[in-house]
Amino acid sequence: MSSLKELAKLLGVSISTVSKALNNADDISENTKIRVRELAEAMNYQPNKMGAGLRNKKSKTIGVIIPDILNSFFAEVLFGIEKQCSKKGYDTLVCISNEMTKKEAEKVRLLKSGSVDGFLISLAAQTLKNGDINHIKNNIDPQKLVLFDRLSDQINCDRVGVDDQKITYQVTKQLIEKGYKKIAFLSSINNLNLGKDRKKGYLKALSEYSIAKENIMELSLESRAAMHKKLVDWIQKNPADAVIAADNSSGIMFQNCLLTQNLRKAKKVTVIGFSNDKNALLTFPKMNYIDQNASMIGEKAAELLIKRLESNSKELPFVDVKIDAKVNFFE
Amino acid sequence: MSSLKELAKLLGVSISTVSKALNNADDISENTKIRVRELAEAMNYQPNKMGAGLRNKKSKTIGVIIPDILNSFFAEVLFGIEKQCSKKGYDTLVCISNEMTKKEAEKVRLLKSGSVDGFLISLAAQTLKNGDINHIKNNIDPQKLVLFDRLSDQINCDRVGVDDQKITYQVTKQLIEKGYKKIAFLSSINNLNLGKDRKKGYLKALSEYSIAKENIMELSLESRAAMHKKLVDWIQKNPADAVIAADNSSGIMFQNCLLTQNLRKAKKVTVIGFSNDKNALLTFPKMNYIDQNASMIGEKAAELLIKRLESNSKELPFVDVKIDAKVNFFE
DNA sequence: TTGTATGCGTTATCAT
DNA sequence: ATGATAACGCATACAA
Numbered sequence: 001m002s003s004l005k006e007l008a009k010l011l012g013v014s015i016s017t018v019s020k021a022l023n024n025a026d027d028i029s030e031n032t033k034i035r036v037r038e039l040a041e042a043m044n045y046q047p048n049k050m051g052a053g054l055r056n057k058k059s060k061t062i063g064v065i066i067p068d069i070l071n072s073f074f075a076e077v078l079f080g081i082e083k084q085c086s087k088k089g090y091d092t093l094v095c096i097s098n099e100m101t102k103k104e105a106e107k108v109r110l111l112k113s114g115s116v117d118g119f120l121i122s123l124a125a126q127t128l129k130n131g132d133i134n135h136i137k138n139n140i141d142p143q144k145l146v147l148f149d150r151l152s153d154q155i156n157c158d159r160v161g162v163d164d165q166k167i168t169y170q171v172t173k174q175l176i177e178k179g180y181k182k183i184a185f186l187s188s189i190n191n192l193n194l195g196k197d198r199k200k201g202y203l204k205a206l207s208e209y210s211i212a213k214e215n216i217m218e219l220s221l222e223s224r225a226a227m228h229k230k231l232v233d234w235i236q237k238n239p240a241d242a243v244i245a246a247d248n249s250s251g252i253m254f255q256n257c258l259l260t261q262n263l264r265k266a267k268k269v270t271v272i273g274f275s276n277d278k279n280a281l282l283t284f285p286k287m288n289y290i291d292q293n294a295s296m297i298g299e300k301a302a303e304l305l306i307k308r309l310e311s312n313s314k315e316l317p318f319v320d321v322k323i324d325a326k327v328n329f330f331e
Numbered sequence: 332m333s334s335l336k337e338l339a340k341l342l343g344v345s346i347s348t349v350s351k352a353l354n355n356a357d358d359i360s361e362n363t364k365i366r367v368r369e370l371a372e373a374m375n376y377q378p379n380k381m382g383a384g385l386r387n388k389k390s391k392t393i394g395v396i397i398p399d400i401l402n403s404f405f406a407e408v409l410f411g412i413e414k415q416c417s418k419k420g421y422d423t424l425v426c427i428s429n430e431m432t433k434k435e436a437e438k439v440r441l442l443k444s445g446s447v448d449g450f451l452i453s454l455a456a457q458t459l460k461n462g463d464i465n466h467i468k469n470n471i472d473p474q475k476l477v478l479f480d481r482l483s484d485q486i487n488c489d490r491v492g493v494d495d496q497k498i499t500y501q502v503t504k505q506l507i508e509k510g511y512k513k514i515a516f517l518s519s520i521n522n523l524n525l526g527k528d529r530k531k532g533y534l535k536a537l538s539e540y541s542i543a544k545e546n547i548m549e550l551s552l553e554s555r556a557a558m559h560k561k562l563v564d565w566i567q568k569n570p571a572d573a574v575i576a577a578d579n580s581s582g583i584m585f586q587n588c589l590l591t592q593n594l595r596k597a598k599k600v601t602v603i604g605f606s607n608d609k610n611a612l613l614t615f616p617k618m619n620y621i622d623q624n625a626s627m628i629g630e631k632a633a634e635l636l637i638k639r640l641e642s643n644s645k646e647l648p649f650v651d652v653k654i655d656a657k658v659n660f661f662e
Numbered sequence: 663t664t665g666t667a668t669g670c671g672t673t674a675t676c677a678t
Numbered sequence: 679a680t681g682a683t684a685a686c687g688c689a690t691a692c693a694a
Contacts, residue, residue: 046444051671113377382687
């Protein structure tokens, strides 16, 4: 790789002249600037990030820690993060915690030594469960941290999340207003907070419209064959005209049940699942779905972090952003 | 962040003594080493990557360029890369080319300035299509490059790929040996090389066993409703007892067709798609599938690169590794 | 056994 | 308008 030194030697000027010329400093003649830029271009000069980083105490790199890259939600968030960071001239250093607090702590250490300017973190399940967040609190300046999706109220910093209760509330409301009378709820994630919130939203809408709640079914996805049978029984006995699934798997599984039993037309059940545009392609007939807008979560989180990093005033109050989901209705 | 300088001052020794002690040099007394290590521990000292990188001309960071993070195949490869790199003490800097040559070239530039030690790249569709790979050839030392999955024979370097022809050859053979007589082939990716290879494997197995080829159907996934109808017609007229789908979407779509028409039992068609363990969960009844073992591709690619980076001899011959797929048969 | 000096590539300050 | 110099954090050749 060519360096300022090399360019300087070839041009017969000093290193600082080259540096200033490339940074378009006021005190360098237009002529020199042109000569320097041309050679730099020709030599395919790229400033060395480590040299600049060492000097400026800034790496223009953001550390990202996600619990699970195989979860398409996080992959999509990452897409949004990458998009926004790229736009603002930042690199991303991506780490995976595998949902484990220990790994998460290790990654924080790693990234700090990698001299990232700031952190974008979605907390590991284990961390949330145990409320064990000292590895974050003690090692990361909240001015350099944005939490997304998996939040903890034990840390005072910028957050970007989804309003799970609002999503299901709105969808349930929409269904009611479309004339559905018996709306059931299906979930395999009632042990998680977001599962509970989604259920709350469903119940809230029903109670607002004084509608009796329909059957609520808890699914365990461990034993699929057994669940399939249970679902079939359920839908045959249940008079629901719409079903809201609290998660991606439940929705698709339920839709498949309708198909295998050829019940879809007979029962006229509208199914609404959680998904994203990519996965939705895999269902046919196309399932109605709630898209959490994951890439927007990533974009927004990155935007907030970069804004804070580049603001010199430490006076920006912490914000709590909620990203709205998009509902895709086909029927 | 604490630095060697700070530790040195607190201990009343020189910077180099601290540095050597932490690196366990021979010429430092055990006593001093202990004192230094203890303080370093207490201060939560982390060596600054940029300082070390600048000095050593090594960043212990690997640049990864993938075409599309929303494609679960690449997300899974990334998982494997991260796993292996993490194990060997390397960070990964992940970039997305969005299948565009221009973006890919930009990312190469970016990563070079970020001073990565080496590159793991899966080429963008556009790059492969146009054979336009100068941005790689001219800017990356082949000793520091491993291509994976999307390969080009215009670049002489280590490669890790899948043997697409072999996969479908083996699966077709298995089906024949299980007694299937009429094996059809379904594809929506016949425009891609890997799609062509998968078809070749299918045809090769049939010809080896002197079995007449069954219907071969090209799917376009643009207009899903139309395709669905076409598929239904196809399966009703077609006497196939097994269908090999060349890609994930085709397989799931076809399986759904069987379900919507309640044809599954009547026709007794065995479907084999491409998928991974995660996506396979979304089908019911569980679809037979070929798992490309994507995370292994990532692990192997990272392993090869690190081995080459850490070998001082430049004499290692380039290797061409093929990762075998796993076939999951449920019926 | 420990310390001093140097340089990696960059930028900012202060001469000239 | 240009150049010399110092400093960022680290590792190492060499001196003591």
